[in-house]
Amino acid sequence: MNKLDILNNDTIAFAKKIYGNDFIPLHRPVFEGNERQYLVDCIDSNFVSSVGEKVVELEEKVVKFTGSKYAVATVNGTAALHVAIELAGVKPGDEVISQALTFIATCNAISYAGAKPLFIDVDVDTMGLSPTALKRFLTKNAEKRTSGTFNKTSGKKISACVPMHTFGFPCRIVEIAEICADWDIALIEDAAESLGSFVGSHHTGTFALMATLSFNGNKVITTGGGGMIITDDFELAKRAKHITTTSKVLHPYEFVHDEIGYNYRMPNLNAALGCAQMERLDEFLAIKKQLAVQWDAFFDKRDVNFFKAINENKANHWLNAIILDSKEDRDEFLKVTNDNNVMSRPIWTLMSKLPMFKDCQTDGLENSLWLEDRVVNIPSSVPDGAIKKLDI
Ligand SMILES: Cc1ncc(COP(=O)(O)O)c(C=O)c1O
CATH class of the missing domain: 3.40.640.10 (Type I PLP-dependent aspartate aminotransferase-like (Major domain))
Known part of the structure; x- marks a missing residue:
């Protein structure tokens, strides 16, 4: 198995450790309060x-x-x-x-x-x-x-x-x-x-x-x-x-x-x-932060860029994201994870490429094009129960 195959398989296994074996969506709501x-x-x-x-x-x-x-x-x-x-x-x-x-x-x-x-x-x-x-x-x-x-x-x-x-x-x-x-x-x-x-x-x-x-x-x-x-x-x-x-x-x-x-x-x-x-928001944010820490350690160990907030900024970790090495790697990752019931999603197609906006002026969009090819979202819902310290 090459490095990407290992990453894809490990990601599926890790997501299942967090969320169980059923279909794992990208983000689902939690209604356990009032x-x-x-x-x-x-x-x-x-x-x-x-x-x-x-x-x-x-x-x-x-x-x-x-x-x-x-x-x-x-x-x-x-x-x-x-x-x-x-x-x-x-x-x-x-x-x-x-x-x-x-x-x-x-x-x-x-x-x-x-x-x-x-x-x-x-x-x-x-x-x-x-x-x-x-x-x-x-x-x-x-x-x-x-x-x-x-x-x-x-x-x-x-x-x-x-x-x-x-x-x-x-x-x-x-x-x-x-x-x-x-x-x-x-x-x-x-x-x-x-x-x-x-x-x-x-x-x-x-x-x-x-x-x-x-x-x-x-x-x-x-x-x-x-x-x-x-x-x-x-x-x-x-x-x-x-x-x-x-x-x-x-x-x-x-x-x-x-x-x-x-x-x-x-x-x-x-x-x-x-x-x-809203009564649960602080709790959701705290759990999502713990989840992001776990994903971060997981991807860090595999040399994959896990996206983080810059400087002293604090992200809500709504959707966790990784940056893969190329569009080919991204496509393979998306296919294998989705085929195995672990939902992942590419970042949006640039607005400037859509028929309604293709005539709009741009500044070249060098970074946007680069990210468009590489960014993938991974499961980010608040899991059922407390997040255990997982073996990464
Ligand atoms: C960046 C951004 N802007 C606007 C919206 C619009 O929100 P809504 O779906 O509630 O209309 C969304 C979300 O769906 C969004 O992600």
Whole structure:
């Protein structure tokens, strides 16, 4: 057996030691707390839909956990991102900087606002937008006018920048925020994957004008489907609540809506699930950290690059990732592990290669292309029971 065969077989055996012999998904939710009770309470109260106290409770829990001043719950993370991008002032025809190495939702939300993504490279050690590449691109290709920053090639306004904390590993958000401030570009963090990830003592999503979270079923905690906008700006939070709740003017019985709004409210039923999940978040994060320590030791022994947060940053270990030596190794690893009921997944195909975005301007995306060929996610769920110290 060659080195790769040994790695593939060992990975399958190790995953089965952690999770047992059944099919091992990449990430599954855990409902062992108050989920059932809160759902029943919700049904008994008759408030299962767009009004109810669990939505407010969930928003308060997220405010407390992240340290952000305000939170607005939405029907999913994509809707949160769509509204945040519009509220940041992005207009149809504008350009919005993002990374090509992201999940489709980031670029879909930019498109819903009528804008076009502009793809800048990521850093190899964070998989998130590179401040060096961002600065280089803007210095060469953009000019500042009184009405904002414009792309010299397309003539379009670059009105926002949406970096993403890939798999929960914080990107260099402090540096990115400085560059965006210098260039008058609104910053929105796509923190869909990074609930529980910190840069120093600050939660990801608290460095920008607004940030968005996702509570999809595959995330660190789930509301079934759900998302949230977090911000320190009272007026933005108020606007976000208004337009995500159909722009209805508050009145005991009249139906008046004062602008085009969206029905992006999180139902109370989903928020009830989220409240119970938030009660377990610290515990999930602690277990996921222990799991990552075990995977790290396992891959370290086999000379494989196990992805880690840089500097003093703290990742939530949502999805563990490894970097293999080549696309061929990656393909073989994916095939063998999946054939043996251990789910693994390649990183996303770059957005710049998809038909909808293939005409968008890029800066060459050297690191994104390199990572696209090599990064693989491995099982990362919170296992049943405590994590034993495993023989690696
Ligand atoms: C990077 C990123 N952005 C946005 C989203 C959108 O979230 P949702 O699936 O809740 O719409 C997700 C997750 O699904 C994501 O991974």
